[in-house]
Amino acid sequence: MNAELARNICRYRKEKGFTQEDLAKKLGITFQAVSKWETAQALPDSSLLPRLSQELGISIDKLFGYASHDKAVTIYEEEYKLPDYYWGLEPAKICLKxxxxxxxxxxxxxxDIGCGEGKDSVFFARNGYDVTAFDISNAGIEKTQRLAEKAGVHLKVFKSDLLDYRLSGKFDILYSSGVLHYIKPSLRQEIFSNYKQFTNPGGLHVFNVFVKKPFIAPAPKKEPASCQWISGELFTYYHDWLIQECSEVIFDCNSSGIPHKHAMNKIIAQKL
Structure with a gap:
């Protein structure tokens, strides 16, 4: 609990652009007190929690890591409620790699980070991997569970927000397809450092991310939570790993029923 609270105070303070001194002044305390909160050496007094959450722009529940999402938080929530699988059942080609x-x-x-309806997670489980997966969509999680049951495989799937979730146990492979554009620029360094720290030696990160190109029109389906990435940005987080593959592709997409194009960076990096 202390570690989660400490991490969240630090994360949301930085997201607001506050220094420890800035936050301390707003709360009428010393910056040393804020420093102790963020290193889990002390807890904020309960009387300060409402003001602290107000200054950080989040609820007290979210401050403690208990945030829930009772309303749709992804534009795909309604599509995932339909019987058919919005993204189909064929695993992404990168899974074979x-x-x-x-x-x-x-x-x-x-x-599997942001598993959607679970087609890639189930593919990995069917091929013998010990799979854990999460997504922010309730409907997506339910379809992932149903797909796993139908395939006769077991995987651990749970609900979490990509922006809030941090690893605390080691994995051999981290995989994510079509999700990382939801990571805010201010959180990227922290999130990727966490992912790298909790990857076993010899392990892989297999990621892709949409990148903006001036000659490609925006996708017809607007995603308000999406954040812009630029070409090559994803690769910079892996300068100290073995790059097995890095590429940029432009491909046709018809996911919204309107033909359009995307540009995407892909990386496969190995921790040695």
């Missing part, structure tokens, strides 16, 4: 580079000849733990 994982099998090639790090086959499950021994027990390997894989995390």
């Amino acid at each position: 994982v099998l090639e580079l790090l086959p499950p000849s021994r027990p390997l733990k894989l995390l």
